Structure formats: structure tokens, C-alpha cells
Amino acid sequence: MRLSYPTSVKIIRVPCTGKVDVIHILRSFEKGADGVYVVGCMEGDCHFNKGNFRARKRVAQAQKMLDDIGIGGERVRMYNLSSSEAPLFVRFAKEMFDKIVELGPNPIKLAKKKNINRQTEAA
Amino acid sequence: MIVAEKKPMEEVIKEIKDYKNILLLGCNECVTVCEAGGKKEVGILASALRMYFLNQGEEKRIDEVTLERQCDHEYLEEIRDRIDTYDAVLSLACGVGVQFMADKYISIPVYPGVNTCFLGATEKRGLWTERCQACGQCILASTAGICPISRCAKRILNGPCGGSTNGKCEISKELDCAWQLIINRLKAMGRMDDYEILLDIKDWSSDRAGGPRKVVREDVQE
Amino acid sequence: MKEKTPSKLEKILASGNLAVTSECGPPRGSDPEAIIEKANLIKDYVDAINITDNQTSVTRMCSLAACIRLKLMGLEPVLQMVTRDRNRIALQSDILGAASFDIYNMLCLSGDHQSFGDCASGQNVHDLDSMQLIQTVRRMRDEGKFIGGDEIKRPPKMFVGAAANPFADPFEIRVARLAKKVAAGAEFIQTQCIYNLDKFEKWMEGVRDRGLHEKVHILAGVTPFKSAGMARYMKNKVPGMDVPDEVVKRMSDRPKDKQAEEGINICVETIQRLKEVTGVHGFHVMAIEWEEKVPEIVQRAGLLPRPEM
Numbered sequence: 001m002r003l004s005y006p007t008s009v010k011i012i013r014v015p016c017t018g019k020v021d022v023i024h025i026l027r028s029f030e031k032g033a034d035g036v037y038v039v040g041c042m043e044g045d046c047h048f049n050k051g052n053f054r055a056r057k058r059v060a061q062a063q064k065m066l067d068d069i070g071i072g073g074e075r076v077r078m079y080n081l082s083s084s085e086a087p088l089f090v091r092f093a094k095e096m097f098d099k100i101v102e103l104g105p106n107p108i109k110l111a112k113k114k115n116i117n118r119q120t121e122a123a
Numbered sequence: 124m125i126v127a128e129k130k131p132m133e134e135v136i137k138e139i140k141d142y143k144n145i146l147l148l149g150c151n152e153c154v155t156v157c158e159a160g161g162k163k164e165v166g167i168l169a170s171a172l173r174m175y176f177l178n179q180g181e182e183k184r185i186d187e188v189t190l191e192r193q194c195d196h197e198y199l200e201e202i203r204d205r206i207d208t209y210d211a212v213l214s215l216a217c218g219v220g221v222q223f224m225a226d227k228y229i230s231i232p233v234y235p236g237v238n239t240c241f242l243g244a245t246e247k248r249g250l251w252t253e254r255c256q257a258c259g260q261c262i263l264a265s266t267a268g269i270c271p272i273s274r275c276a277k278r279i280l281n282g283p284c285g286g287s288t289n290g291k292c293e294i295s296k297e298l299d300c301a302w303q304l305i306i307n308r309l310k311a312m313g314r315m316d317d318y319e320i321l322l323d324i325k326d327w328s329s330d331r332a333g334g335p336r337k338v339v340r341e342d343v344q345e
Numbered sequence: 346m347k348e349k350t351p352s353k354l355e356k357i358l359a360s361g362n363l364a365v366t367s368e369c370g371p372p373r374g375s376d377p378e379a380i381i382e383k384a385n386l387i388k389d390y391v392d393a394i395n396i397t398d399n400q401t402s403v404t405r406m407c408s409l410a411a412c413i414r415l416k417l418m419g420l421e422p423v424l425q426m427v428t429r430d431r432n433r434i435a436l437q438s439d440i441l442g443a444a445s446f447d448i449y450n451m452l453c454l455s456g457d458h459q460s461f462g463d464c465a466s467g468q469n470v471h472d473l474d475s476m477q478l479i480q481t482v483r484r485m486r487d488e489g490k491f492i493g494g495d496e497i498k499r500p501p502k503m504f505v506g507a508a509a510n511p512f513a514d515p516f517e518i519r520v521a522r523l524a525k526k527v528a529a530g531a532e533f534i535q536t537q538c539i540y541n542l543d544k545f546e547k548w549m550e551g552v553r554d555r556g557l558h559e560k561v562h563i564l565a566g567v568t569p570f571k572s573a574g575m576a577r578y579m580k581n582k583v584p585g586m587d588v589p590d591e592v593v594k595r596m597s598d599r600p601k602d603k604q605a606e607e608g609i610n611i612c613v614e615t616i617q618r619l620k621e622v623t624g625v626h627g628f629h630v631m632a633i634e635w636e637e638k639v640p641e642i643v644q645r646a647g648l649l650p651r652p653e654m
Contacts, residue, residue, distance in 0.1 A: 023163065026170040065167070068132040069175035111177045276458050277429070277469065281476040281525060283518075284455050285510030285537060286584035293584035294458045306515055319521055321529055324433070324477045324492060 003086055005093035017041075017078075018051025025062040025076055032109045035100040036062075037077040039092065045082065052080060071107060074099065124153035124244075125217045126251040127160060127237040135168070135213065136175060138234040142183070142210040146202070147172075147236070148224070149189030150216035157251050159237045160215025162189040168215070168236065193220025199227050206231055242273075259329030259336060265322055267308035274301035280322040349486070349532075352449035352504035353421045354393040356654045357627075358533060358562040363620065364627030365648050366423060366535065366564060367639050368395035371406035380406070380414045386636045390643040392651055393421040393450055395535070395629070399430065402462025409439055413446050423506065424448050427456025432472040433481070433492050440482055444501030452506040452535060453478040476529040479507055483530030505530055509563075510537035511548035512587035520551035527561045534561055535629040538568040538579070540611075541587040542618060549624050558624030565619045566629045569638060570608035573597035609638060609645075616646035 014020055017040035028036045038059055040052030056078045063073030077099075079092045139145050147169045155161025169187045176183045186209075190198045193216035206212075211232040214221045218239040225233045242255040256273040262280070263270055272278045276294045283302030286293025290303040309315050329336065348359050357364045367387050372379035384394060394415055398408040412422035424443050426436065443451065455475040459467050473481060482503050484490055489500040507526045511519050523534065539545045545565070552558050570576045573596040580588035592611065599607045612630075619625050628648065632638050643649060 021163075023166045023170065026167060026174070030170050030174055065132065065171050069171050070178050071174060107178050108174050111180060114180065115177070115182050276460075277455050277474070278471045279455055279474040281474050281529075283513065283515075283522075284475075285508065285513045286457070287514045288584055289514055294460050300514070303515060306518055318518060319525055319528070321476060321480075321525060324473055324480070327472065 003090045005090045006097040009093050009097065016046065016048050016051035017055035018046070018048055020055050020058060022058050022062050022065065025059070026065065029066065029071055029075070029106055029108060032106060032112070034106045034109070035075040035077075035096055035103070037079060037092065037096045039079045039081060039089070042080050042082050072103065075103060075106070124156055124242070125219070125239060126157045126241050126243040126253075127154050127217050127239045128157075129159050129164065129168075129215075129237055130235065132171065132175075135234075135236055136172070138236075139172070139211055139213055140176075142232070143181075144184045144209045144211075145172075145186070146206070146209040146212045147185055147187050148193065148202070148212050148214045148216070148220075149187070150193045150214075150220050151189055151191050152194075154216055154220075154237060155189075156245065158249075160217075162187075165189050165215055168213075194223050196227070199223060203228075256330075258325075258327070259333075260326060262322070262325070265317075265320065267305045267312065267314070267317075269301055269304045269308060271301045271305065274299070274304070280325060350449050350502040350504045351447070352393075352502075353654050354423065354450050354533070355504040357392050357652055360652065360654075362627075362652045363625075363648060364393075364562070364564060365391045365630065365643055365651065366393045366395060366627065367391045367630045367632065367636070368397055368423075368425075369411070369636065370397045370400055370634070371408065371411040373403070373405050375406060377414055380411045381418065383636045384415055384418060384420055387639040388418070388420055390640045390649065390651065391630070392627075393423050395423040395425055395452060398425040398427045398454070398456065399462070400457070402429070402457050402459045402464065404463055409443055409448075412443060412448050416446050416448060421450070422448055423450040423452055425452045425454060426478065427454045428471055428473050428475060428478055429456035429459065429469050432470050436473065436478060437481065437485065437491055440485060440501050440503065441497070444499070444503065447502075449502055450504045450506065451482060452508065453482065453531070454508055475507060476526060479505055479526060479529040479531050504532055506533040506535060507531035508537070509534045510585050511539075511545050512537055512541060513585040516544075516548075519548055520555060520557070523552060523557055523561070524555060527557055531561055533626075534563045536563065536566040537585060538566050538631060539615060539619070540579075540592050541589050542615060544587060545619070546622060549622050553624050562626040563624055564627040564629040565616075565622075565625050566631060567612050567615050567642075568631045568633060569612035569635065569642060570596055570604070571635060572601070572604045572608070573599070575608075609642060612642050613645045616642070616648070620646075 017038050020038050025036050038055050040055050043052055046052045059076055059078040062076050067073040081088045147165050149160050149162050149165035165187045169185045173185050192198045206228050213234050213236045214224055215236040221233055221235045241253040243251045243253045246252050253273050258272050271282055275282055276292055283300050287300040290300055292298040292300045309318055348355050369383040396408045396411040399405055408425050412424045415422040453475045459469050481492055482505050485497055485501055486503055489497045509523050576588055576593045576596045579586050580593055596604055596607055616628055630639055630642055
């Protein structure tokens with residue numbers, strides 16, 4: 001099955017979604033990502049018992065924080081699937097892609113650009 | 124340990140919005156254990172604040188440092204050589220750390236990033252509960268090892284009051300009645316007779332009532 | 346039990362008569378008429394009138410001022426004092442203030458937690474607890490000394506009472522807790538409202554087993570239900586209250602317009618049954634915002650006429 005998904009999705013592999021922390025999500029946005037989604041195993045099927053549940057809570061925490069600072073919590077999502085569900089993986093990627101297109105670029109990226117322009121003008 | 128909790132983002136933003144160069148200062152002790160102000164929380168808050176201000180069109184320098192402790196001279200000295208490069212410090216230590224910082228670096232504004240809550244224990248991850256109010260004159264010997272001053276809503280020394288219901292406090296069905304816990308332990312230890320010993324009127328002068336307190340140990344002083 | 350104060354309540358109890366007390370809640374304002382009116386409704390039917398001290402932590406006219414009003418009317422007040430709002434300086438000072446108006450009875454309480462009232466964000470004091478307040482006022486009276494040890498000129502002559510709640514948990518220490526209050530110096534007890542008579546009688550059995558009924562006068566507390574709704578509220582919402590299901594049912598089985606009457610019936614029957622319990626030396630009728638019913642209850646319960654002292 002050679003399925004294609006949006007090329008702008010960059011995959012970062014982690015041993016378990018339980019490894020993903022709030023700081024990783026926030027740093028992604030600071031570095032210019034437009035959205036972050038975490039794809040974990042099906043709930044109840046975690047090899048490390050509770051990794052994907054932890055990830056879900058951290059995603060929720062990151063969402064709240066992004067809402068608080070005006071970036072928007074909708075840019076972060078948590079998905080669950082099993083390793084044999086490639087079509088579902090593609091569907092999630094597309095869904096996230098569409099969501100980001102709808103939301104537009106990460107405002108941080110724009111703000112950074114504006115700052116650079118301002119600095120160049122000043123110089 | 125001292126238990127603290129993070130201040131709401133909105134409040135933190137208000138505290139530091141007028142400064143350009145800000146040091147976010149964490150503490151490796153109690154606030155790390157209660158996940159309010161350790162290295163990890165410093166990283167998360169710093170990242171969020173940088174993004175917030177950037178989004179507002181302001182580029183601030185927000186640096187991250189986490190000290191071993193903020194309530195000791197030797198660790199707080201570690202930032203002496205760079206402190207002048209900041210306009211303000213946002214400390215995620217407990218109220219003790221914030222004040223020690225303020226004492227030491229007299230011209231640098233320092234703001235609290237957490238609310239210091241109480242002296243307590245980690246019951247389980249994400250749940251911290253009060254155990255002590257530092258009254259300065261421990262009565263646990265007379266109360267079966269359970270403190271009614273910190274754990275009874277009316278700090279009743281001869282309890283329980285008439286509001287104790289099914290082992291819970293009158294103010295909340297989730298809160299254990301401290302005197303029920305005391306009685307449970309007296310029973311378990313076969314010391315129920317002790318229940319009838321009247322606890323004397325307490326000398327609160329070693330508590331907050333007596334003014335700021337200090338402990339002096341000349342034998343260990345240099 | 347030899348009389349130690351000029352208290353009329355003490356005299357009646359010492360004479361072996363069943364005493365009757367009631368209570369008035371002061372107004373949420375400064376109009377003295379509110380107190381005077383309530384007192385006039387009940388004065389000929391009770392021996393003494395408790396004035397509550399910011400009950401359920403709702404700010405009201407102070408108990409002491411309202412007690413003085415009663416005193417000016419020639420009535421016998423029982424000054425309720427909670428340890429929630431005043432430290433030992435204020436408590437002792439108010440006791441002296443009361444004594445200066447020859448108020449001869451007081452009831453020592455810890456008070457409901459402030460979170461129930463209109464100042465939930467306020468501090469509470471609890472410098473002393475209710476037992477320590479009993480000790481304090483007894484020492485002021487008997488030894489003529491302040492907590493600090495200094496001598497009191499013209500010590501207060503207070504007949505000292507305390508509350509007991511036989512229905513709070515854990516039940517097993519409820520007799521021991523009374524013993525503790527007696528040891529602290531309580532001379533009379535007004536109990537929590539009694540609806541579960543079996544449990545109360547069981548508690549009284551424990552009280553008698555330890556001979557406490559000979560050391561302290563127990564006034565059984567009763568409160569008439571105005572409605573089935575009130576019965577349910579007391580059962581479910583008021584901490585430390587024990588209202589058996591059958592009592593709630595008895596109220597709710599009556600049509601709405603007959604419920605108030607049924608509430609009075611239950612109250613009267615309660616008094617009649619408890620009159621027979623050895624160790625019950627009187628009744629504390631708490632008709633909450635329903636003072637006009639006190640005369641009927643006292644009369645129907647066979648507690649009239651009140652003795653002259």
C-alpha cells in the first residue's frame with residue numbers, strides 16, 4: 001500500500017507518545033510549526049500501559065496554554081490508531097492539514113518575520 | 124515540603140509585560156517535586172511567554188535558569204555575574220525564594236510565578252495535601268500523629284466538632300475530618316483513653332501570631 | 346449541684362424543674378425592634394432566651410447587644426459565643442461586657458465554618474476552641490482570673506453552658522466528648538435538634554452509665570419542621586443533623602397546608618417522650634424564624650406554667 005499524505009507533515013518518531021511532553025509541543029510552535037498532532041496507539045493498547053493516556057493529557061495542557069497565549073489550542077491534536085491502519089493515518093494527516101489551512105499560518109512565524117523586517121528597516 | 128501551584132498565565136503576563144530582558148528563575152527543590160516551578164516548568168513557561176510577546180509584536184529576551192535552591196545564599200550567588208543584564212526576574216520558587224532573591228539583589232524587580240500554598244505531602248502524582256502549619260510548638264504527640272491545626276478547618280484542639288459526618292468535615296464531603304483520623308489512630312493503637320485528655324489553651328506566640336520567627340543555632344554558626 | 350450564680354436558669358434547673366429555653370436570631374440590621382418583637386412572642390413561655398452569635402456564619406447584629414436588649418426588657422438571656430470570630434482578648438472582654446449588664450448565662454461554641462456564610466473569604470480565629478472557652482469563663486468566674494493570670498475586679502457570674510451533638514460522628518466518642526466538656530466546666534448542655542429519638546436515648550444511656558447526668562443539666566434540643574421541604578433540607582444539607590426517613594415521610598405524607606401542623610405535632614411528641622428520659626432536665630426549643638409557635642409547643646407539651654423564681 002503506497003498511500004500518499006500531505007508533504008508538509010514532518011514526522012518525528014518517538015518510542016511512545018508518553019515521551020511527548022508539553023515543552024516539545026510548545027517548542028515546535030516557537031520554531032515555526034503551524035500545527036502539531038500526536039499519533040498514539042489505540043487507548044488500552046499502549047506497550048507502556050499508560051503512555052498514550054499521558055500524551056492525551058499533555059496535549060490538552062498544551063492546548064490550554066496555546067489558547068492562553070493567543071496561538072490557538074486547535075493547532076494541537078491527539079489521534080489514536082493501530083499500526084495496521086495506514087488509510088486512517090492518511091486520513092488524520094489530511095484532516096490536520098485541512099484544519100491548518102483553515103487556521104492559516106502560525107502567528108509566531110508571521111510575528112518573527114515582521115520583527116525582522118522592522119529591524120532591517122531600522123538599520 | 125512547600126507546595127505551590129502555578130499562577131495563571133494572564134497574571135504572569137501582567138507582571139512582566141513592561142520588561143524587556145527577563146530571567147525566569149526556577150528552583151530544584153519543593154516546587155520541582157510539586158511540578159510548579161522546576162526546570163521543566165521554567166522551560167514551558169518561558170517558551171509560552173516568548174511566543175505570547177512575539178505574537179504581540181514584542182521580542183523579549185526570556186532566559187531560563189534553575190537553581191539548586193533559591194533559599195540559600197550560595198546558590199543565589201550563582202547568578203550574581205549576570206543579574207545586571209536583566210530588567211526583572213520572574214521566580215518560580217516559593218515565596219521564600221522570591222523574597223530571598225529580593226533581599227539579595229536589591230535593585231532588580233522580582234515577581235512571583237507561583238502561589239505558595241502550604242506545607243504538605245504528595246499523596247499521589249498530581250495530588251498534594253496539607254500536613255503542617257508550622258505553628259512552632261508541635262502537638263502531634265498529643266494528637267496521635269495527626270495535626271488538627273493544619274487539618275481541621277477550625278483547628279480545634281479538642282475535637283471533633285458537631286459537624287463531623289461519616290468521617291468527613293462539615294465544609295466538604297471530600298475532606299477527611301482530622302479528629303476522625305485521630306480517633307481512628309487512637310483506637311488502632313489501643314489508646315482511646317487518651318481521647319479524654321483536655322488539650323490546654325495553646326500558646327500561639329510561636330505561630331504567626333508572635334511575629335516573624337527565627338531559629339538560632341549558635342553551635343552550628345561560623 | 347449547688348448554685349454558683351444569680352442565673353434564673355440555674356435556679357430552675359437546681360430546683361429540679363424541667364427548664365425551657367428558646368432562641369432568637371438577631372436581625373441582619375440594626376433595628377432593635379426585631380429582637381424585642383421576637384422576645385415578646387416567647388417571653389412568658391420560656392425561662393431563658395438564647396441569642397445566637399452570627400449563626401451559620403452570616404453577619405448579624407451582635408449577640409451581646411441583643412442580649413442587653415433582653416436584659417433591658419427584664420428577661421433572661423443566654424449569650425451564645427463562638428470562638429470563630431474573636432481571639433482570647435475579645436472573648437474575655439465581651440464576657441466582662443456581658444457581666445457588666447448582669448447577663449448570667451452563656452453558651453460556649455466553636456461556631457459554623459465561615460464558608461457557610463456571607464463572608465466565605467474571611468479569616469477565622471479559633472484561638473481557643475469551645476472547651477477552652479468553657480475553661481476560660483469558669484476560671485474567670487471561679488478564680489476571678491484572666492487567662493493571663495491577672496485578677497479580675499468584679500468577676501463575671503456566668504452559668505456556663507455548652508452544646509452537644511449526639512448525632513455527629515463518630516458516635517462512639519459522643520459520650521466521651523460530653524465528659525470532656527463537663528470536665529472543662531460545662532454546667533448545662535443544649536443539644537443539637539433531636540429527630541432520631543432512639544439514637545438520642547442510646548446516647549443518654551451512655552451519659553447515665555458514666556453518671557454525667559448528675560454533673561450537668563442536659564436540655565434536649567427540638568426544632569419544629571415548617572414543611573416537608575425543611576425536613577429534607579435538614580436531613581440532607583445541614584452537617585451533623587440526623588433526620589430519620591420515617592420523620593421526613595411523616596411530613597411529606599401530609600398535604601402542604603397541614604405540614605406545619607404536623608411539624609408542631611412531631612415536636613410536641615418528641616418533648617413528651619423525652620420528658621421521661623432520666624437525665625433530661627429541660628428543653629431548648631429552637632423554632633427557627635417561627636418564634637410565634639413556641640407558646641403552642643410549650644403549652645401542648647405540658648411545660649406550663651413556668652416556675653417563678
